[in-house]
Amino acid sequence: MDANAVVAPAWYCALALVAVLGDAFLPFLPSGTLVILAVLKTGQVGGSPLLLGAGVALASFLGDLLLLHLARRGAPAVNRRLERRPRLAASVARVQRALTGRTTSRTAAAIVIVARFVPAGRTVLDLAVGHSPNRPWTFLRWSAVAAVVWAAYIVSLGWLNLHWFDTEWLSLAISCLAATVISSAVVQLVRRRRRLAVLVEGD
Template structure:
């Protein structure tokens, strides 16, 4: 059965795409993003509906993220507690989450566009103890934004070129990878600058708090 014959039953196509996106959270090798971009290209050709493709991708992303968060929240912390390195890792994750504070939602959403960021951030949120309800709201927003971007990317690629479907998907996937790499590099730069700023402030505070050496008392003859 070729791809066009498969999408002749749109409901089945949406279900399969949602499943691929969900499993992609646990097994990143699954081409979930490629499937979503493909749905956009197929929508441009009139075989699928853009809105339903976004809905399916969003629900699949939410299901996968919740699965990783749930496993990390229940099983991973106990496993980390068994080893010294694991305990250090858990402490660092918790401290990082506390430093993020109100920006943790933005970090989780941004990680959705970084290669392997989705899985890593969902696991970190679980280990850090973010409540499932709060994480579900953030994951839903992240999935909706990402799904709209990926489906839209495939739709635009399919609309502006008459290339074969596989080439449209390849172009869209390449653009998606480039954007993800750029987002990851930008995130690393911002994080590095933030750490350098925090260290500089800590050093300045240490210098201010350091008591000045007492001056010797001069005896007047």
């Protein structure tokens, strides 16, 4: 196999994994789009969807773990961000109250998993847990599950469109549109569920 056929797609995968890791801190990063692009670029490499999915899940979980660690240590950069963005701070406080109140394990799991599909939901959740006095073990367990769920979803979306459409640009456009529609639908569903609405209140 031509070396360029492997090296070039590897760069797309590396960029996608960095974005997935970083969007815990910078939710505006187009991590989903970059993962889909990586799927399209590696479509001819055997086993690439599984490997990419595993990498995306790991990067997603590590991003949560890192932001959680910084928040629990009271990192100045994290505290400054909350001070400069009162709406973000208010969202963090709401989610924190929801998680530390009379919340069943099932509801807590739903909040953690759904946060992956809500814009900036992952950031708000990580900061809320990081500033909570409770131990984060339960959160980390469900964070790992959420990472796997989101990785399977976004990689499958790219893979399905890769096989449904003949051109790469059309596959990318349809995949990104579908991801946006699904994300919007999740936000609307969350708004109607009082126990999950803390993720999107004040938007």
